[in-house]
Amino acid sequence: xxxxxxxxxxxxxxxxxxxxxxxxxxxxxxxxxxxxxxxxxxxxxxxxxxxxxxxxxxxxxxx
Numbered sequence: 001x002x003x004x005x006x007x008x009x010x011x012x013x014x015x016x017x018x019x020x021x022x023x024x025x026x027x028x029x030x031x032x033x034x035x036x037x038x039x040x041x042x043x044x045x046x047x048x049x050x051x052x053x054x055x056x057x058x059x060x061x062x063x
Contacts, residue, residue: 001027001028001031001056004024004027004056004057004060005024008020008021008024022063023060023063024060024063026063027056027059027060027063030054030059030063031054031056031059033049033052
């Protein structure tokens with residue numbers, strides 16, 4: 001996530017900077033260890049977390 005954030009900062013003066021931030025925000029939500037589609041925030045269990053290994057760059061590029 002840090003590498004993506006650093007790369008985004010280089011485009012601060014461009015018109016599409018905010019669009020990059022929106023995609024970054026969505027990526028953060030997708031790769032967090034919170035259960036998806038829950039009203040309240042629940043973390044994944046240890047068993048679920050051990051299997052959880054999202055491809056951050058792929059998710060960012062498709063956001």
